[in-house]
Amino acid sequence: MNFDNLYGPIPKVETHNTVRAFKEKDGRYRLIGSQCADCGQIWFPRRFICPKCHNQNLQPYACAQEGEIVVSWVDNMGFPTIGYEDIDDRLIAMIRLDDGIHIIAEIAECKRVLPKGTRVQLVIRQQKRDDTGNLVYGYKFKISE
């Protein structure tokens, strides 16, 4: 986007904090989503009602930790979210896990676009330092060994 037409400085604001991050730690550390005990449909991120059968009988579900790349691209367009400004170009991918769940994640230790179908596996990595100064950790993927 062309910002030449804006007037004045651009201050930064933050929306997330440690408490909010803590509440979703199971999903962010271990890919815990939800499975509907009635219809069996699996979901990620976790849900409290099943959109398929509309029951609320959802149980924690550990998503598959391996999958394949649907599409990957390098995020270098210059609009990083807060906390990621100082991180170099990131390889981002849409990943289809082996159980059919689709998630977006960064590919660790790789900066080149990967072809569709590349096998990847879950890893935990440092993400950023949040507005309280705490480090945020979460899932990334790396090329399967």
Place this chain on the structure above:
Amino acid sequence: MKRRSTVILKVYLPTTETEMATMEKKTKKVVVLSFAITDRGYPYDTPWRKITVDAFTKCLGQTRLRVEDIECGSVAYNERTISEAALGTQVADCLGLPMKCSMTPVSHACCGGGMALYNVWHYIASGRYDVGLVMTMQCSDLFDSMEAMNPIGNHSDYDYMLGFSHVEYSYLRDYLYREKYGYDVTPSAKWSQICHKFARLTPGATEYGKDMPSYADLSAVSDEGERARSATARGSTATATILVSEEKARELGIVDPITCYVSYAFRPPYIGNHFFYAGDPSYVPFDIAEQPAIMEAAKEVYRDAKITPEDIDVALVHDLSGFEGIMSLEGLGICPIGQGGNFVLAGNTDLGGKCPTNTHGGGIAYGHTSVGSDFQINMFEGILQLQGKAYGRQVEGAKVAVAQAYGTHHSLDIVSVLKKGDL
């Protein structure tokens, strides 16, 4: 002792298709009475109240109505950029509206203006009110044009927290569309070129009065090329639109009124669900290279307005990149899915083409202000076209226009139909 009579309440339930049809909801037609957008170039220290008042007074000044005639309203804003809570009351107070006037706040990112219209349209179509006000604003008070918007519409606990925003998804969407349907960047470059040409004919557009970019710049395969094919920021902007019922339009003696219809649909915000979502079977065949929420919204609003895509004379779509505009045309049914690139390359979005599109320059060249005016500029241009006032870029004989906008990465879409000669 006096005996009390027994009253049996009967609940009538329709049982046949004919009975169901007669039970169909009746709505009043809604007429656009006046509209206004603020000029460009507000200094950074301009408060949101100033631009809001400017748009409102400019809009009201075109009518014979008084402030106290406004019965209801809705205001669209970004909750990240306006610190006041309960903003509806703040806006009603700021404009001096009567105490009985409701002003519903909505925050739906770039299609927030469309949602405000959606609210007021229903207030009037239901028959409860006759005069309604739609306000939108994007102000640089606490304004970071990208960062403030980035979490909105995302499943923020995951994608935003892990450093992703709808900006990533915009580029992903373009990339996937090209890969899936076999295009290089030329359709987007052609789209942008046509938009830039139209903007040079549209006073008020961000690119109005500037030199045309070269086609080589617009078609460059580089970061600079991507930016050239993307939207242009417009800065602080507010709009105002006054809608009236058909009875009020007749009472006011409106000549050649423009009626409007509007519909809305959403997609599950988490981006993974755009690739597979079991909650609604109609989503399953699509990923983010198609726009099922636009299709859903269009289906409903076309039915309400009693039109088909073939009836559309001019389309005004939300194009933060050329390919997004192209995908919107496909979602609206103006061209087949996957054929939008060829549709544009054949010149069909230019004057004289099958469906002239974004004749004001669109987000690419009129300017992008998100909730400030992204939907409204499309709607206003549609009205000008139907009124025959789009000088220099007029689509001859235009009677039906469609205006569309989306919020963040198409997690919500608004489609509106504007008709001439409908009353």
